Structure formats: C-alpha cells, structure tokens
Amino acid sequence: MATLTLSQLDKNYGAFHAVKGIDLDVADGEFVALVGPSGCGKSTTLRMIAGLEDITGGDIRIGDRVVNDLAPRARNISMVFQSYALYPHMTVGENMGFTLKIAGRDKAEIDAAVAEAARALEITQLLDRRPAQLSGGQRQRVAMGRAIVRDPDVFLFDEPLSNLDAKLRGQMRTEIKQLHARLKATVVYVTHDQVEAMTLADRIVIMKDGNIEQVGTPDEVFNQPASQFVAGFIGSPPMNMADAVTTATGLRFANGLELPMPPGFNVAEGRKVVFGLRPDDLYPEGHGIHSEGGHAVTTMDLTVDLSEPLGNETLLFVDLADKRFTGRMLNPRRVTPGEVMTFHLDLSNAHLFDADSGLSLRGA
C-alpha cells in the first residue's frame, strides 16, 4: 500500500478544461470517495491516476514515485470498472489470475492467489464459469477479485455498484467496507451515490466542474458544508434553501418572514445570504429530535401541502418563505394535505451561505 498525491492536476480535452488543477493527498490505507454531478471530472481524474488518460499538467505521486508518464502497468494499481470489464473469453479463474500470468508467475502460485481471493469473496464455486454465465452481482465480485489478486498499491473504483439493484448494492457496499478493513488498502472510489460515499469513505472529495469544492470526513461535509453546492449535494432529501437578507437581529425573507440569526453565524446587517436548513431540522412538534443544546428552536404553524409516508418516517412538504421546504416527521402519524401543524425549526443546525459566492459564512 502507498500514499497517493495529486498536485495541480490538469486535464484538457482540446479546448475543454475537464479537470482544473486539483490537489489531493490520500494517506496510506485511506478510503477516499470522489463524488459530484455527472460530467464534473471524476472518471477523468481516476483515469489519469490509472494512466489511461494523459495528464495535461501537474503531478501524480504514488508512494514517493512520480508516475506522470508511466504506463498503467508500471503504476501498480488495480481498477474496478463500472462495466466490470471482465475478459469474456476467459473463465472466472483465468480472469482473476490474468495479472499474475502476465507477470510470469508460476501456475501453483497463481492458483493459490486466485483461490484465496475467491474464498474471500465467496465465489469459489464460480471459478470455472465464463463471465456470460454470471449474474450482475457475481460479475461485480469477480471484478473485485481480479483487483485483489493484483495486490496493488492503490485500488481505483469507478462507480462499481451502479449497475446493481438497490438491495444488492447495499450488500456489496458492506462487503467493500469489510474488504477495505481487512486489506487496509488505499482506495479512490468514484460514485455519484452519496450514501456509498458517506458510508464507505474516510474522506469525501466533492467535485464540481473540474474543481474540488470540499474535502472532508463524511461528518464534516454533512455538518459543515463549505459551500451551498456541497450543502445541496450531500444529504437526502437535499437541504432546504431560501434567499434572505440579514437584519440587526436575524434574517428577513422576501415574503417578510423573519427568523433569528442561527447560532455560530455573525453576519453584518444588510447582506444577501442563502439560508439552509436540513429536513431533519424541520419537524412537527413531538416528531423530531432537538440537537444538543436545543436552544435555537423556533416554532411556527405551517400548512402541509403534501406528505410522503416512507414507513419509518414521513416527509412533509410545507411552504416557507415562498419556497417549498421539506420536513421530516419521525414516529409518523397520518397527515392529511392542508392540515396545519406546529413545526419546530432547529436553527442550531442551520447554514448561511453568501448569495454571490455560495461560500459558507460560518465563522466569517
């Protein structure tokens, strides 16, 4: 295993600037998830690390080696493709042992390594099959097995679970997590499923338009989003947002609604801001959890437009400051549209962003 360092990494496709000078340090054994909307440059970044794409500028270091111009095979990495990219003309066993065969290892050693990886992934009974004879989930395991057999410095995953159904995805997510714990591997994992990122990663890198918006632990990017973009991207359902202007005592929204200044923010009067509140922090009285402290709860009566029962909770849609806000109701009871309920707004977890730059105003 090894560290991975990207410095000022750049990629141009002709005139199109796909990756704009990003910096990233991945520690030895760390699991880093790359998330962001479609087309933001996640795959491009991963492919540059793998050596499948030339880099336009900057440096890639694996361990203490600069690998900018090395061929993929010289970088000692493994990659699990979104498509799995299994070799259809080889059996599962041959697929997994291919890397050792190319390296010229002898048959006994290859067989042992394949058998061990197969045991870890519980695919021993599949070793003689061809990829065409496997289900999607089995192919996924084989692809991971192939990566493990190589025993690389860095594992690269490009949306490995996106072709699986929801249940299988959850199961494989757990397995990847266990695998990482066992192998203590350095991993860069591209996904646009934020649940995967939150559950698997030690740190999450949120990308947008070829730039890194924020790097942080799952807790940091969720609770202290550096920008409006990150706040909207992480968390499901997404954070509620509304434009507001700061006043001497708090915030005033376009429709005249006023709220106290959320704790932790100290913003000068008259500034245009975006107010953000997660659905968890907007709940009917008796159906939510106050944050510790709980001193910044504001109460107001709101009309429920629509409700979405999910079983363990119900999402409520209300009109607040002329925006549709989503609230979360724990221990749900039946709610009829049009019902007026008393809501609590837990402002101690609210966020303020600068209306122009979109950057968080926390501590500003």
Added chain:
Amino acid sequence: MDENATARLKKTASNWTLNVALFVAMAIICLPGLWIVLNSLRPTVEIMAKPPIWIPQSLSFDAYVAMFSGIGEGGIPVISYFRNSVIIAVTSTIISLAIGMSGGYAFARYRFKGKGGWFLGLMLTRAVPGIALSLPLFFLYARVGLIDTHAGMILAYTALNVPFTIWLIDGFFRQVPRDLAEAAQIDGCTRWQAFWQVEFPLARPGIASAGIFAFLTSWNEFALASQLTRSTDSKTLPVGLLDYTAEFTIDWRGMCALAVVMIIPALILTYAVQKHLVSGLTTGAIKG
C-alpha cells in the same frame, strides 16, 4: 380440440413447412455443385444430351486420371496451377489479414484526421469492378515486369481484398469494449500484449471470416488472372480451366473435373475455419 392441442399442431406444421422450404432452398443452392461433380464422372455425350440425362449411365474417373497424366495425353499442368493458386491465394490472404487487422483496429479505436474520408475512399474502391482495372493494370505490370509473376498476382489480390478485410474487421473490433484493453493494461499488459491477449481473441470470428473471404476471392478469381498470367509460372487453377477449350471443342468433362479439384481445398479450408466463426464471444464482458 382444446387451444393447446391446436397450438401444438400449428407448431409442428410450421416446423415441417420450414424444413421443406429449407430443403428446397438447399437443393437449389447445391444442385450446380452436384451437377459439376456428376459431369466430371461421365462422358461428354451424356453431358450434352438433350433432354438431359438425370440418372448417369456410365461413371468413370477417366477425366481425373487424364488430368494428372502428362501433357499430350490429355493432361494439363494441374500441379503447377495448383501450386500457383495456393502460393498466390495464401500469401495474399495473409497480407490482406495483416493489413485488415491493423487498419480495422485503427479505424475502430483511434480518432484521426480525415477518418471518414479514408473509410469512404476504401469502400469506393470496392465499387470499381476488378475487370475494369485489368487493362490499366496490364500496361502497368508490363512496364515494371510483373506480368506472369506470383508477386504481381499477390499484389493485385491484396489490393482487391484489403478494403473488405478492413471494413469487416473494423466492425468486429468495434464490438470489443474499450474497457477490456484498458483493464488488461492495468493488469500488467503492454498495449501490444493487451491487443493479442484480449482484443484479438475476441475479434477472431471477424478475422476468420475476413480470411475465408479473402482466400476465396483470390482462389476463384478469373478475370484479372487471365490477363496477368501467361505460363505455368503463375497461371492459377481458374485460368487453367481454359486449357480445356480447344478451337472448336470444349472438354466439359475435363473442365468439371478440374472445377472439383478447385472446390475441394476451398471446402476444406472453410470447414477448418468455421469453428472460429462462432459469434457472440463478447457477451458477458460488460454488465448486460
């Protein structure tokens, strides 16, 4: 009768209809071939009889015996023709395949300037009938001394086959997902190894088809060969057929016998290669 029985009956009936139709079609396709084999075994009188004699009355291998006996005894230099045909067809096929693989791969995998134009241009050369080229080619070859040489014929046939092999092989490489070669490179292959270990085996059906096609084209070609060959140094089997035409007579039996000799290697080759023609090798590479 209940619905299921009716359905079953319908299925059986349509199966039989299909079988009969297939039999008729195959009979029509195979009849000329069988007719040639039959005619090679019977005397000219019977071949030329009107109305045709369907059931042969006397069969003999005379024509084959005569063919291989020396010149003057009704024989022709069939061994030389055969050797020429093999050398020319095999060599031009190998070259066409080599160029077809490189070209097809390039068209399938790389982006370069004027790609569409190049491709169209290659295809357009196929639109020119070979025979139209025979006269210019004759003059050209006469100048550079390629008339009546193996090299000349190999060159001509390679030129004839390359556009097709490129086109066919390109289609097969396109079906091989790019991810596979990339995965192979990550697994430790050089670009070259990735090609031979992964992409080549998966495109093999296309390469085999292109090979059969190129071989048969060269093996059977008559028009160009009749212009560009002169002697036993380079005459191929199809041109050799002409040896059976005299000024006023045509030895149909001998011609048919030579035709059979020509068909056999082509059949053997096709049979040998067909196991590589299994398609669908790429299924299972990616998710679907």
